Amino acid sequence: MNRDAKRTLLQDVAREAGVSTASVSRVLNRAPHVSERLRNRVEAAIDSLGYVPDGTARALASRRIGAIGALVPTLDNPVFSAMIDSLEQRLKQYDCRLLIATYRYSLDEEVESLRTLIQQGIDGAVLIGHDHLPATLELFRRHEVPYLTCWHSEEDPDWPSIGFDNAAPARHLAEHLIDLGHRRFGVISAPVDGNDRARARLAGFRQALETAGLDLADDHVVTVEYGIEEGAAAFAELMRLMPRPTAILCGNDVLAFGAMFAAAQAGIAIPDDLSITGFDDLPQSRFMHPALTTVAAPSAEVGRLVADTLVARIRGDQTPHRQVLEARVVLRGTTAPPLHEMEPA
Amino acid sequence: MNRDAKRTLLQDVAREAGVSTASVSRVLNRAPHVSERLRNRVEAAIDSLGYVPDGTARALASRRIGAIGALVPTLDNPVFSAMIDSLEQRLKQYDCRLLIATYRYSLDEEVESLRTLIQQGIDGAVLIGHDHLPATLELFRRHEVPYLTCWHSEEDPDWPSIGFDNAAPARHLAEHLIDLGHRRFGVISAPVDGNDRARARLAGFRQALETAGLDLADDHVVTVEYGIEEGAAAFAELMRLMPRPTAILCGNDVLAFGAMFAAAQAGIAIPDDLSITGFDDLPQSRFMHPALTTVAAPSAEVGRLVADTLVARIRGDQTPHRQVLEARVVLRGTTAPPLHEMEPA
DNA sequence: TTGTAGGCGTTATCAT
DNA sequence: ATGATAACGCCTACAA
Numbered sequence: 123m124n125r126d127a128k129r130t131l132l133q134d135v136a137r138e139a140g141v142s143t144a145s146v147s148r149v150l151n152r153a154p155h156v157s158e159r160l161r162n163r164v165e166a167a168i169d170s171l172g173y174v175p176d177g178t179a180r181a182l183a184s185r186r187i188g189a190i191g192a193l194v195p196t197l198d199n200p201v202f203s204a205m206i207d208s209l210e211q212r213l214k215q216y217d218c219r220l221l222i223a224t225y226r227y228s229l230d231e232e233v234e235s236l237r238t239l240i241q242q243g244i245d246g247a248v249l250i251g252h253d254h255l256p257a258t259l260e261l262f263r264r265h266e267v268p269y270l271t272c273w274h275s276e277e278d279p280d281w282p283s284i285g286f287d288n289a290a291p292a293r294h295l296a297e298h299l300i301d302l303g304h305r306r307f308g309v310i311s312a313p314v315d316g317n318d319r320a321r322a323r324l325a326g327f328r329q330a331l332e333t334a335g336l337d338l339a340d341d342h343v344v345t346v347e348y349g350i351e352e353g354a355a356a357f358a359e360l361m362r363l364m365p366r367p368t369a370i371l372c373g374n375d376v377l378a379f380g381a382m383f384a385a386a387q388a389g390i391a392i393p394d395d396l397s398i399t400g401f402d403d404l405p406q407s408r409f410m411h412p413a414l415t416t417v418a419a420p421s422a423e424v425g426r427l428v429a430d431t432l433v434a435r436i437r438g439d440q441t442p443h444r445q446v447l448e449a450r451v452v453l454r455g456t457t458a459p460p461l462h463e464m465e466p467a
Numbered sequence: 468m469n470r471d472a473k474r475t476l477l478q479d480v481a482r483e484a485g486v487s488t489a490s491v492s493r494v495l496n497r498a499p500h501v502s503e504r505l506r507n508r509v510e511a512a513i514d515s516l517g518y519v520p521d522g523t524a525r526a527l528a529s530r531r532i533g534a535i536g537a538l539v540p541t542l543d544n545p546v547f548s549a550m551i552d553s554l555e556q557r558l559k560q561y562d563c564r565l566l567i568a569t570y571r572y573s574l575d576e577e578v579e580s581l582r583t584l585i586q587q588g589i590d591g592a593v594l595i596g597h598d599h600l601p602a603t604l605e606l607f608r609r610h611e612v613p614y615l616t617c618w619h620s621e622e623d624p625d626w627p628s629i630g631f632d633n634a635a636p637a638r639h640l641a642e643h644l645i646d647l648g649h650r651r652f653g654v655i656s657a658p659v660d661g662n663d664r665a666r667a668r669l670a671g672f673r674q675a676l677e678t679a680g681l682d683l684a685d686d687h688v689v690t691v692e693y694g695i696e697e698g699a700a701a702f703a704e705l706m707r708l709m710p711r712p713t714a715i716l717c718g719n720d721v722l723a724f725g726a727m728f729a730a731a732q733a734g735i736a737i738p739d740d741l742s743i744t745g746f747d748d749l750p751q752s753r754f755m756h757p758a759l760t761t762v763a764a765p766s767a768e769v770g771r772l773v774a775d776t777l778v779a780r781i782r783g784d785q786t787p788h789r790q791v792l793e794a795r796v797v798l799r800g801t802t803a804p805p806l807h808e809m810e811p812a
Numbered sequence: 813t814t815g816t817a818g819g820c821g822t823t824a825t826c827a828t
Numbered sequence: 829a830t831g832a833t834a835a836c837g838c839c840t841a842c843a844a
Binding site: 496 | 838839
Binding site for chain 2: 178204238
């Protein structure tokens with residue numbers, strides 16, 4: 123009786139079953155060319171000994187760890203946690219684990235986190251968005267780690283992707299407001315530095331306005347960090363403009379929540395006095411008063427598809443370089459014609 | 468020029484620096500008794516070769532993988548994603564990675580996920596709550612994996628914990644409503660099966676009511692899955708009761724959101740016609756109209772403390788068996804005296 | 813303080 | 829189809 127009852131090894135299983143360690147390994151890995159009889163003997167031995175394979179030894183010998191890495195800016199944003207949630211669920215079906223790292227929107231930290239994950243031996247990785255440092259790409263290349271980006275739809279030979287167009291729906295939102303008769307706009311944007319999604323959305327807003335011959339002065343675009351309170355503060359800033367905007371486009375739903383809250387505080391009626399839009403379609407956006415007009419980001423779908431595609435890439439299968447999902451505009455109650463609007467000059 | 472330019476190994480670094488592999492290993496692991504000179508030589512060699520240690524080999528040889536596992540019911544619930552977010556951030560400071568697995572509130576699936584994580588070689592694990600299958604405990608014991616539970620405050624020699632009391636604040640919420648003059652209550656609860664937190668909260672509600680000599684009939688407790696829509700449906704069910712409750716206690720904020728939405732739809736004024744409470748204090752709860760009376764679950768704090776404590780346990784340090792954080796009742800705008808209430812008989 | 817060498821538990825390449 | 833056995837890359841007694 124050893125003082126720490128040595129764990130049972132593959133070798134013990136082999137002895138118990140009266141076969142070679144190679145055969146046990148084959149059974150474990152469902153390798154072809156294994157006789158029914160041998161398989162049964164081995165499986166019986168495994169059961170009777172309660173054998174559990176050692177993942178680290180297996181990883182060293184096989185050069186794959188059975189886990190992928192996901193690098194996300196933060197899990198505090200529900201769109202990302204929803205994506206990660208569905209990603210993990212799907213990976214489980216492939217018997218693949220998930221290693222998470224967050225980088226607080228710092229691309230430098232993203233590189234560092236990726237480095238440690240690669241060191242850890244991940245079989246593949248998924249990144250958010252299209253903005254990354256060159257060092258990131260170099261790490262993937264040098265260590266030959268299969269990777270994917272998601273949440274954007276840029277065409278780029280360096281970055282295979284699964285996502286959706288962030289600019290077009292943003293443009294549609296702005297066009298919708300223009301069609302309703304709005305002429306004076308305000309924008310609340312997330313910081314665009316290192317965040318291509320925020321940038322694309324802002325660009326979409328701008329494009330629609332320019333096409334309509336409308337001006338969007340710099341002081342009509344307020345940039346704030348993610349957060350309801352931040353959205354409320356940005357809203358207050360926009361409301362100090364004279365003349366006031368009649369519509370406010372927000373870079374995401376949470377900023378829109380903040381804007382709606384501040385509007386209510388200030389006694390500004392949505393959508394009668396002012397229209398507001400979001401982007402993401404968080405679960406509660408449907409259940410507000412009024413319900414938020416926004417764009418539905420397909421979080422869960424992205425997660426599933428990333429799992430399917432990354433696993434395929436790891437296997438060496440061919441996969442589409444770029445997959446674009448639909449991000450649909452959802453018209454609800456926060457957008458309406460500008461009631462108290464004067465006709466443009 | 469090999470066709471796959473073999474990666475540089477620790478051995479290569481040793482040769483380059485003109486020292487033994489053991490010395491390189493020592494430098495890598497910040498072992499004591501290493502001369503300044505040797506360290507510099509080795510570090511120079513590491514830089515010049517761009518050496519990156521192999522995590523899998525290190526894991527096999529050292530018997531630790533540099534990652535812990537977190538088993539959570541789902542990441543779709545913001546309280547959990549917030550906790551995981553802070554957990555991961557803190558773990559990074561200890562140079563420790565995070566492996567995530569979700570189990571959709573199925574304790575059987577929890578066991579299975581734990582098994583694969585342990586097989587993966589995790590250095591430690593954290594579980595949510597106090598409800599677990601015996602097999603879970605056995606896995607920890609058998610594989611000698613340090614572990615922690617969180618989000619509850621049960622005293623149990625088997626389960627070291629970091630969390631907060633779920634029952635007491637729930638009781639306080641109910642007491643507060645009783646003090647305001649409410650006598651007829653409804654409860655919207657999450658499924659309590661395998662969920663000690665939901666059970667504790669419900670028990671807290673019950674206890675306060677019983678102490679006050681009030682009745683809570685079975686049909687005044689509606690159990691629904693997590694979700695705004697689910698909360699709304701439960702609310703509708705409670706509103707069909709005659710006489711109607713004047714206060715509704717919800718098992719979490721999201722259910723409360725649903726209830727508030729349904730109330731607004733039905734033209735029931737909160738808090739004048741009806742009081743509503745939640746539990747969790749999600750970011751938006753403060754920014755609703757009216758703002759939600761609820762209990763603040765210290766998500767981020769739990770995450771940080773779990774990281775600190777689990778890492779200490781892995782090192783073999785002594786840590787408190789049970790750490791109880793404060794979960795404070797936050798009185799806001801959804802609770803008020805029952806305006807249209809008759810005096811109790 | 814530094815070097816030598818034997819594991820760590822599998823997988824995978826050969827034979828047979 | 830099955831069996832020997834050499835990797836896999838690093839850590840760590842133990843020796844010097």
